[in-house]
Amino acid sequence: MFNDDQCKEVMQVIGLSRDFRDSSVGLRFQGQAGQGIYTLTYMQSLSKFIQAGFQMNYMPAMGMCQFGYAGYYQIGNKMEHQFSASYSPMQQKDNFNAAYVAKPSKRLQMFTEFKGNEQSSEFLAGFRIKFMEGNITGYMTSGMKAYATYVKNVENFLKLEFNSNVNFLEKRPQAQCNFGLNLSVGMM
Secondary structure, eight states: OOOOGGGTTSOEEEEEEEEOSSEEEEEEEEEETTEEEEEEEEEEEOSSSEEEEEEEEEETTTTEEEEEEEEEEEESTTSOEEEEEEEOTTOSSOOEEEEEEEOSSSSEEEEEEEEEOSSOEEEEEEEEEEOSSEEEEEEEETTSEEEEEEEEEETTTEEEEEEEEEETTOOSGGGSEEEEEEEEESOO
């Protein structure tokens, strides 16, 4: 895009998107020093309950064009059951994904996700509970790792997060558990 010597190490990103009543389309360029990826994204509502779409990535320097696909389905009186699936060969780590989210009440969400590629896969299941003063999210993976996060917002400008994870397969006792605290200041 730009061949100026000062711009050779700078990543240029240009994106255009437009939302319509029942669809959305996006076009994006991302690149640096004469190389880049062009991405076209399209999502369409097929009915009140179903959405589907695709993403096309074109890499002129490599002469490659790849497509990814996604779908979303929700059912229930208050749309409390949501299913989604995607396949994207551009992603090397997790190029397929299937997920389910249940909302049994206003404050509780339960979720599962299966993701992977041709060599490996991972399953996770978890929950999110919302309170007036914050929320708690927890999940466990098929790799026997458990994660939990407590988030509390204070006066709409301060966010406090307490993060923890446990690796049940780790042999070294000092590496089995990790804890962290994050404090964010600004408009939330």
